Amino acid sequence: MSTGTLLELSHVSVTFDGFRAINDLSLSLAPGEMRAIVGPNGAGKTTMMDIITGKTRPDAGVVRFREHDLTKLDEPAIARMGIGRKFQKPTVFEELTVRDNLLLSLKGLRSPFALLFAKETAEEKARIDGLLGTIRLGREATRQAGGLSHGQKQWLEIGMLLGQEPDLLLVDEPVAGMTDAETMETADLLREINRTRSVVVVEHDMEFVRALDVKVTVLHEGSVLAEGELDQVSNDPRVIEVYLGR
């Protein structure tokens, strides 16, 4: 957009039962940018994503995506606007097959009547097969998702996020439970995606963050503690104190 920002949080606060989880947080993301967000447990990273996706309503502040104020919209409206999300705790449709999970995630039909008369197209089939390859669940395609292992569910959720083809991807701890090799591959995958889309990644795995090679924002107690290149922030004593440890 002409303003040069795709997503902008300004002075956002949210309180749960008196606990201020997000405290006057301001943050902005340029179109096509990928941003890594780190910060101590409980810093408010997941809560921030909840606010962007409409799950949590902030007490104060504005969240702008392009020209829309997201705080006025509900989850489906935000999702349809092109914001996709992978949850920290993998959530998939347990009773459906892996395939059907992906099919439902595919960009496209969303209205009930359209769905009622929908037939799976060749294009959709190809897309799903592609995704299955990417997330290495081809062999599990017709299994019910409930029977997948923890890590497999993580992958399925990534697949569903890709299927949505959102303009902005919010990825909460994508490499938790992955082997080191997988972690690196995921970093490649995200960089690949970032060529056409914007991405916000939350991770505690510093190797992974390093591999992404993007600007890093450090959250602490609900607001930005530091921002910049990874090397720069990881030498910030405050960041070391609250997050990285000595």
Added chain:
Amino acid sequence: MLDVEDIQLHYGAAIALRGVSLSARAGAVTCLLGRNGVGKTSVLRAVTGMHAVSSGKIMWEGEDITRLPAYERARRGIATVPQGRDIFPLLTVKENLETGFGLLPRGQRKVSDEIYDLFPILAKMRDRRGGDLSGGQQQQLAIGRALVIRPRLLVLDEPTEGIQPSIIKDIGSVIGMLRDRGDMAILLVEQYFDFAYELAQDVVVLDRGKVVASGAVGALDAEDIRGLVAI
């Protein structure tokens, strides 16, 4: 002393473990490695009694515990940090920690300060409901909860998942300390290779429900193992 002998485990008709054997000894960390879906969690489920094995035997401290219910195994000193944390969402942090009190003698039913020292956040959020914690906070709570009952076998399923780097380091040193105390066997599943490798004495590598390599850390080459768990 834990001895798992040739266990098989099924989910419905699907087989997840096909003849896995391993052992864990007091004063050592036994680390279980392997890619996603190979059966690491399933082994732990078999050991802790969350899922029945179809065949094989599990011995703990000389006793056959293969058919014992989970709570009986807990009574015999086995504590678990499960994958996915399994916090009691509506209990407060304090109450979560106290759920294991039934295993302790009456006079010792207290959450020791060590646990709060290790995870200061738990002290700070003592009265918050477990379900409201952030993912990493919950993981810390899960570890704390297992330590409360002073186990003789500690079973950890990816304990560093979602935890901030500084605390991972602390967890590492705590596990090291517990190991060095010598009275506790530790069975660890971990994807974070460096972390695991640093702590472990013994390594077991799984693939598709089978043990493909095992042995003392010194006897195996780190890069070989890395290779086994790579894609």
Added chain:
Amino acid sequence: MNASLSFRGASVTAVIVVLLTGVLAVGSLLPASSPVQVSPFIMTLAGKYLAYAMLALAVDLVWGFAGILTLGHAAFFALGGYAMGMYLVREIGARGVYGNADLPDFMVFLSWKSLPWYWWGSDHFPVALALMLVVPAALAGLFGWLAFRSRVSGVYLSIITQALTYALMLAFFQNGFGFGGNNGLTDFKDILGFDLHSSYTRAGMLFISGLILAGALLAGRYVVGGRFGSLLIAVRDAESRTRFLGYRPEQMKLLVWVFSAIIAAIGGALYVIQVGIINPGEFAPANSIEAVIWVAVGGRGTLSGAVIGAILVNLGKTLFTAWLPEMWLYGLGALFMATTLFLPQGLMGLMRHIPKKRPSEVTPEVTSPEGEEA
């Protein structure tokens, strides 16, 4: 469960239903002397079972597929029944006990002087049909829109559906409400000029009921069979997750909910024609609960199961109340308990594979304090 299986079952069941009702209808027209003549008693029973099967089908659509445990579906059934009952009562005309051509007997009886406005037009069959479809659909639409929009779910939804039907029951019980109070509407004579007590009308009605039930099965199969059906299951498993994919689960639910209410209402109308009475007892919460139980017995989430469950449980009731008038509740109660223990998938589960296990104590991954939705 494997969805495709249950759908194939639905069309087979539809065909069987049509064939069976056809045979019964023809059989009932044979002379009474014929050994294979089907008695009017059997015909009215069969008619009742088919009407209940419609109700069960309706419940299964929302419960089995969309995960909405409705404890008030009999409300739609009864509303459809009342709409039809109003027409049938007006059809009596001057043949009532007071010979009043304008007012139904119960209104004369309470000294009402004129027909209340909401009875206008009820003497025209098309109006009755419209009422039968529109009133339940509108009520379901309003209720569903409010409830789904504000994300009322799980037991909260179940209990307010129960409150809805309970409130309707109390309202209809009141004599001042204008629907005959506790007595309801009865003593019907004919429909569209056909004598309701003639064996031809009975045969025709039964066959029509069979066709309608078959149609409902096929329509239901269409609704839950495709991608819409998968989405319903997704909504049932993890409603909030579907929102982040851009779906509006409330719309999906509303659609099945209203569709299901209409099926229930048609069932109610068929019921009234063939059973000959509608009264506020049909709104009783216990009736809705029973409908849920028919579905569970037959096999939740399988359309054929709902139909089979409704027919078998009611057949059992008919037989038990005659054979063991003082013990039948033991039989029925035991049947329900045994079904849950030994046939967790209902009778349809039995057809798929004979369970090899005795009931085993389960240790589910997580139990939530709120039933299904967590």
Added chain:
Amino acid sequence: MADVAMSGPAALSGRKLWNGARGIFAAVLLSLLFIQPDSARADEDAFAGLATTQFNTIASSVDQIAQQGGPRALPVLRALADKKLFAASEGDALFIRKGDSWEDARSGVPATPDETTLRPVRVNNRVRLAVAAAEAELELVSGTPAERQASATVFYQRHDPAMLPAIDKALSKTDDATLKDTLLNARAAALLSPGAPASDAQAQQQAVAKLRAAGGLDARGILAQASTEETLDPATRKAAEEAVSSIDFELRLWGFGQDAFYGMSLGSVLLLAAMGLAITFGVMGVINMAHGELMMIGAYTTWLTQKAVLSVAPALGSFSLVLAIPAAFLVCGALGIVIERGLIRFLYGRPLETLLATWGLSLILQQVIRSLFGPTNVAVTTPPWLSGSFHLGGIEVTIDRLAIMIFAVVVMAGLTLVLRRTPLGLQMRAVTQNRRMAALMGIRTARVDALTFGLGSGIAGLAGVAVSQIDNVSPNLGQSYIIDSFLVVVFGGVGNLWGTLAAAATLGIGGKALEPLVGAVSGKILLLVLVILYIQRHPRGMFPLRGRGVES
């Protein structure tokens, strides 16, 4: 202002009498038609009439006995009221039964009549009225202070002008302030009643003012009558009319308090009925359709306990209810444990199927009770210490309801303590939130499940004890509570005991506030609609569990 508060069993038995005699004046007036106030008959045998079978004659005989007074008057009248007075089938001999022996009614000396020839003297409402009036008359002069006070109240309530001399006599003899006040009220009431001796307008208006000050329904009735009484001064009638409307206003104000009491009392019944369900359903997630039947069994346990106590130790009969409380808790709790072990435990994780299974169970339990004890109601008696009512200002507090309120609060407090403060409570909550993890923490989940279900069932049994005091005890009892119980638990917010409390109170008070406005049926409908609308706005009830743990 309204009556002074009073309490205690003595006061209670007294007030039964007062009320009993409330409508007396009419009957007494009627009986006057039959009595010939002929002084020549005064020394005739007043008792003879009792030996007839005509109610009229018996009633006039009672009046006569009272007028004559004498030492035998009271014992005979009391025996009559207690149905201990017998007449010989031939002649007019009268005997009083004293346990196994007899005495002659007229003389009080022991007698040995031929019991086969005796029949009880017949009593009907008319005779009862006459006896109450006569007793009051006699006791006003000779009774204990409590009896005298009771008699004065009877006089007030019957406000018979013929009693004016007696009232004046009593007034002159007492300096007890309360008694005096009641007698003055009685005097004022009598002055304004039909047939009163002519009095001047000023005296009449003083009487009106006195009654206005007394207030309450009795005064209102007398004043309402006075306002239409042609023989009274027109100004008096007008004043009486004004007094009626001002009493009405006062009564309406008290009415709010009264409705609040009714509402809380209804609410406490709902709370008791819902509390057990708040455990089995709210905490454990079992859609327990047999909850009502557990209440029903609790009520039957009360009945059986009562029967057992009466047959073993009849003297303790009125305290059997106290015994019934633990009995019902244990019986229902044990039954609950059996149900959990035999049925529910196979269904964890399939909460909806518990609906089916427990529905089947409820059918069976109903039929078992029907087979064992018959389909009809059984009679659970309300012990004397729970009977009756007292006044708190203008609010009538019925003691059984008050007891239920207190009981509900006690049970609620106990339950909260168990859940929040005991290790078992923590284990219960842990097991129901995550059964598998609880087992990993060494909790014997099977035992805890059984105990939790048993606790909920036991509380259902307690609710059964309570409702046995105010409702039918029949195999159908459970059916009438099950819907409301679920509504309360859900309306309050599943899994939150305080929510259950709030919902029960809201539904109780709301229902009782609506009932006088729109009637019982429409009130209930309206309340249901309001609940439905409320849930639309608050989809998780009044006290929702909030936070991440619930939503995800």
Added chain:
Amino acid sequence: APKGEPIRIGVLHSLSGTMAISETTLKDVILMLVELQNRKGGVLGRPLEAVVVDPASNWPLFAEKARQLLAVDKVASVFGCWTSVSRKSVLPVFEELNGILFYPVQYEGQECSRNVFYTGAAPNQQAIPAVDYLLSADGGGAKRFALIGTDYVYPRTTNQILQNYLKSKGIADADIMVNYTPFGQSDWQTIVSQLKAFGSAGKKTAVVSTINGDANVPFYKELGAQGITATDIPVMAFSVGEEELAGMDTKPLVGQLAAWNYFESIDSPANKSFIKEWHTYTKNPKRTTNDPMEASYIGFNLWVQAVEKVGSTDHDKVIDAMVGLKQANLTGGTAKVLPNHHITKPVYIGEIQDDGQFNVVWQTPKEVPGMAWSPYVAETKNLIGDWTKPINCGNYDTVKKACLGAKHG
């Protein structure tokens, strides 16, 4: 002993559900009467056999079971129903299949089917005499009436009739209060306090209760708790009998009233022996008897007489033979079948005693003939039922001289 093919009769009373509480007893009575009759040699020399079904307090199920009894079991007659709605539900079935139903419960009238014999009281055999009593000096000379009942057709109709009747007796509108409650009402606090207030207008007040079944227990308990006794405000009930009292602690109720055509306490040889048979049959010396039981007894014996008279169980013949038959009541006097298929009945007013029995305090001088249609309701004041020739109509307008609506039967 009787021989041959048994004659089957149907018993259509709820054995489960809300009405089981009242109806189970009537099933037992019929079974007892069948046993006695068989001991006496059966009917037409053939044994009687009762076919018992359970319509489970479910009105449509009544219709289904009625059809089963008539069409499948081919019973000679049916004894059954309690609530009016159950009767209304089976009526079309009996008329379609030309069956015979003996209906043993007091009801609202305004009905007269050729296929039904109404052996319980019509309003003029219970409600009107009861109110007459309350108005009389003996009954306390009430001037103000609260008509309270359960919201269904029997109370509605009865109260409508009573309202008109009371007005004809000079009671003002303002002195009549009408209140309806749902079935199973269990919280009577508000209504009882309203009654109290209503009774404080300085006029003798009486309550006429058409409260049904279960709701009576909590109602009387609340009356007791709020201290209303029979001498303050008498309550005259039409649906409270010995059976209901057996489930209550009657001490606080002493003196409350009920109007019936039978009381267990009435001392007559026939009643004594009936009670004895009943205790023997039920093996329970405490089982009470009540009015609908007597009505069942009368109906059963009338049917036996009719069958013996025509020598057949043919429905038409039996129906036609019924009118004019007489059967001795248990309490004295005779029940005579009238052309409108109702019978003559004595009316008693009883006061509740602390032993759960009624003490008769008033009775009509002779039996009152049952009227199907109420003369106190404008729409029906000209109607009569007469199933004898030449009228042969259940709803015959004596002014228009025509049979209204569909001719029943």
